[in-house]
Amino acid sequence: MSLNPDQLRILVTGASRGIGKAIAIELASRGAKIAGLATKTANLAATQAAVEAAGGEFLALEGDISVPETAQAAVKAMVDAWGGVDGLVANAGITRDNLLMRMSAADFESVVQTNLGGAFHFLKAVTRPMMKQKSGRVVLVGSVVAATGNPGQANYCAAKAGLHGLARSAALELGSRNITVNVVAPGFIQTDMTDALSEEQRAAMAQKIALKRPGTPEDVAGAVHFLLSPSGAYITGQVLLVDGGLSLG
Numbered sequence: 001m002s003l004n005p006d007q008l009r010i011l012v013t014g015a016s017r018g019i020g021k022a023i024a025i026e027l028a029s030r031g032a033k034i035a036g037l038a039t040k041t042a043n044l045a046a047t048q049a050a051v052e053a054a055g056g057e058f059l060a061l062e063g064d065i066s067v068p069e070t071a072q073a074a075v076k077a078m079v080d081a082w083g084g085v086d087g088l089v090a091n092a093g094i095t096r097d098n099l100l101m102r103m104s105a106a107d108f109e110s111v112v113q114t115n116l117g118g119a120f121h122f123l124k125a126v127t128r129p130m131m132k133q134k135s136g137r138v139v140l141v142g143s144v145v146a147a148t149g150n151p152g153q154a155n156y157c158a159a160k161a162g163l164h165g166l167a168r169s170a171a172l173e174l175g176s177r178n179i180t181v182n183v184v185a186p187g188f189i190q191t192d193m194t195d196a197l198s199e200e201q202r203a204a205m206a207q208k209i210a211l212k213r214p215g216t217p218e219d220v221a222g223a224v225h226f227l228l229s230p231s232g233a234y235i236t237g238q239v240l241l242v243d244g245g246l247s248l249g
């Protein structure tokens with residue numbers, strides 16, 4: 001299944017590495033033009049090369065997603081270059097793990113401002129061009145721990161849980177303009193983010209997964225593509241878990 005030929009201009013935040021990079025490559029291979037954002041355009045070189053090798057066009061954008069102006073500038077750059085925005089994948093995120101008693105207010109705030117605030121700024125920024133076009137697809141990258149909780153990640157879980165409410169409210173507000181808003185919630189995926197865990201922590205986590213293996217960034221990219229493809233047209237305000245059964249118990 002390819003993307004809708006009318007829905008080809010897609011903004012992916014956190015496109016330099018891990019899940020965002022895989023999403024950019026997957027969507028480009030299905031015919032999309034990708035505007036990829038990271039903290040620095042230099043970090044996007046490998047993604048740009050892979051997107052172009054897959055036959056796609058790539059627009060490299062930089063900035064801190066927790067700053068509203070980054071989102072406004074990114075959307076303006078897309079509209080200037082390609083005349084509109086058909087899809088947003090708000091994927092960039094960070095962790096600042098610590099037990100609640102030791103978690104600083106700064107670490108709580110930076111995770112909420114980046115993971116939840118960043119998604120809000122980008123969702124808000126694409127709303128205007130998408131409403132004008134009377135079509136759009138938005139995927140926010142959440143996490144399975146939004147529903148389960150996770151010791152040491154109170155800030156991260158709070159921010160990711162916030163994305164679910166954000167998506168549901170936006171889905172209700174924007175549905176009449178043919179704009180869908182969903183969350184893809186990955187489980188334990190092999191990226192730089194999870195490479196920071198010890199071997200023991202990773203083995204223990206893998207044991208809890210029904211499919212007995214960590215996910216790959218490509219596993220998540222497939223689900224994002226589904227929601228952006230014509231097959232996902234009647235799905236909005238939902239959370240799609242891509243966790244290999246981790247959340248089953």
Ligand code: NAP
Pocket residue numbers: 013014015016017018019020037038039040043063064065066091092093094114141142143144185186187188189190191192193194
């Ligand atoms: P990752 O490998 O650590 O990559 C993070 C990406 O976000 C990078 O492209 C990074 O850009 C970008 N980024 C971080 N902070 C940013 C900021 N303030 N402004 C702009 N860009 C920023 O992470 P990942 O594992 O692929 O995770 C991607 C998403 O999936 C995150 O939202 C994460 O919470 C979620 N997730 C991951 C897992 C997992 O197991 N890996 C599980 C559930 C959910 P630079 O290269 O410029 O730093």
